[in-house]
Amino acid sequence: MYADAETIRRILTSTGETWAVVGLSNNEARAAYGVADVLKRYGKRIVPVHPKAETVHGEQGYATLADIPFEVDVVDVFVNSDLAGQVADEAVAIRAKAVWFQLGVIDVEAYERTLAGGLDMVMDRCPAIEIPRLG
Numbered sequence: 001m002y003a004d005a006e007t008i009r010r011i012l013t014s015t016g017e018t019w020a021v022v023g024l025s026n027n028e029a030r031a032a033y034g035v036a037d038v039l040k041r042y043g044k045r046i047v048p049v050h051p052k053a054e055t056v057h058g059e060q061g062y063a064t065l066a067d068i069p070f071e072v073d074v075v076d077v078f079v080n081s082d083l084a085g086q087v088a089d090e091a092v093a094i095r096a097k098a099v100w101f102q103l104g105v106i107d108v109e110a111y112e113r114t115l116a117g118g119l120d121m122v123m124d125r126c127p128a129i130e131i132p133r134l135g
Contacts, residue, residue, distance in 0.1 A: 002101075002111055002123035008130050011098045011120055016073025017045050020065055020096070022087050023078030024048040024056050031102070031126075032078040038128035039076075047072065065090045074098045076127065077105055085110035092117035102126055 019039055024032040025048070033056070036046045040057055047068055048054060048061035055061055062068045065075065065087070075091035077084050077100065084101055088110040091099045098120040101107070106124050114121045 002106075002108075002121070003125040007120050008122055008125065009134060011074060011100065011122060012127060012131050012134060015097045015120065016071075017043065018047060018070070018072050019044045019074045019076050020047040020049050020062075020068060020072045020091075021076045021078065022049040022065070024061070025050045025052060026054050026056050030078070035076070035078075035102070035126060035128040038131065042131050065094050065096075068094070072096045074100055076100045076102065078102050079105070081106050085113070088114045088121070092119060098122075100125070100127060 021032055021036045024036050036057055040046050046057055046059045048056040051063055053061040053063045075096045077087050084105050085107045088099050099114050101123040103126045111121055111123050
């Protein structure tokens, strides 16, 4: 319901190449680290967003979405559901093109606000699982 095949395909193939990964740090045990690596291997530019603003996978990190000094196409959200809505609102504010809530990240009201803000959105899916399915 929150991830139709056409929206998934559009985000992964034509929405843009710059993905801000919110919650990405150098902790290799976290899912964000591995997913960011997969996205990078598929040609996406990864922008780590984490309070520590660490450089991850060779990419400069930023503390918040608002700190990123260039356009972001997709905001990939790895924070828990009660924080995700605020991130989605920030994605609308920076004029991203799409928001992607990872597996288990669910906020129906944020989903509706994001769509109302004119962005594509996928919720409760993983791009690292979806991108190889594109063929």
